[in-house]
Amino acid sequence: MKELPMSPRRQPDGRPEWRSVDEMLAQAIAGEDFDNLSGKGQRLDLSAYFASCPVNRIAGKLLKDNAVLPQTLQDRRDAEQLCIQASQTLATQKEYLSALKTKICAQAPALCRFFPDRPTALAALGLPTWPEYLSEPEGAPLPARRAFIDGAKRLAELVAAYNRRIEVAIAEYLDFLRQANACAERLNQQVAFSRHLPAGLQLKTSDLTEAEAQVRTALPPLTPLPTDLAQRLNQYYKTARPSLWRRLKKNSRIAVSPNTCSCSVALSPNSSVNTAKCWA
DSSP: OOOOOOOOSBOTTSOBOOOOHHHHHHHHHHTTGGGGOTTTTSOOOTTOTTOOSHHHHHHHHHHHHTTOOOHHHHHHHHHHHHHHHHHHHHHHHHHHHHHHHHHHHHHTHHHHTTSSSHHHHHHHHTOSSOOTTOOOOOOOOOOOHHHHHHHHHHHHHHHHHHHHHHHHHHHHHHHHHHHHHHHHHHHHHHHHTOSSSOGGGOOOOOOHHHHHHHHHHHSOOOOOOOTTHHHHHHHHHHHHSOOHHHHHHHTTOEEEOOSSOEEEEEEOTTOSOEEEEEEO
16 A cells, blocks of 8 residues: 655755645645545544654644644643633732732721720630731720721621632632643543653643642631621620710719818719718
């Protein structure tokens, strides 16, 4: 059976002769060599892209003309692109988290500035340590109860959104790596069982456990505020700023200590009559 002639390495004058695949195919068509191809009438094996036999040269030509990569090269390209997408997605999520953390730090004074010191704030919030995103207490006068609690709730919502976004970022990152591993494993298997594919095509898969540990170290979650934040702040508000009646009751006893006597005045809640006792 006649085979497709190979391109001579040297011209008659000794110079190297280079011919493109198109030129060799044109010569084969002109010489009717296609009629004698060993694989005539059979399906082309496009996976044998790197084989040098005439049939596989035609397969390579068809792939090139139709802008189609053989499966092995397609898997390698997909694996590389998926790894790039994983890195780009993680970088985008980091930028978003950085902007969100800036909002959290800007909202923190709505809660912290009204506490006199850190121990008081930690006791009121039920936190063991001081979260990094909280601002320093300033001992500012307490605002209206609703404004105080609403500002704290907004801060808690931002912190919860930040932590949820971290989980989304990690899940997307690992999903891209998982897809890249699938392409790389398919590629490596094809290379291992092929006589024509070079071993250099193989790719190393990512260790998903190690990748997750690294990204969690790079994106640590923020300490969440307690779920019963509103109840805790209500209790603190009652203690730090008692009602008008409690303030009147507390201030209803006045002690006077002149040089000659001491006097105490008491207001009875059930009567409008003041009673006074004086000791000389």
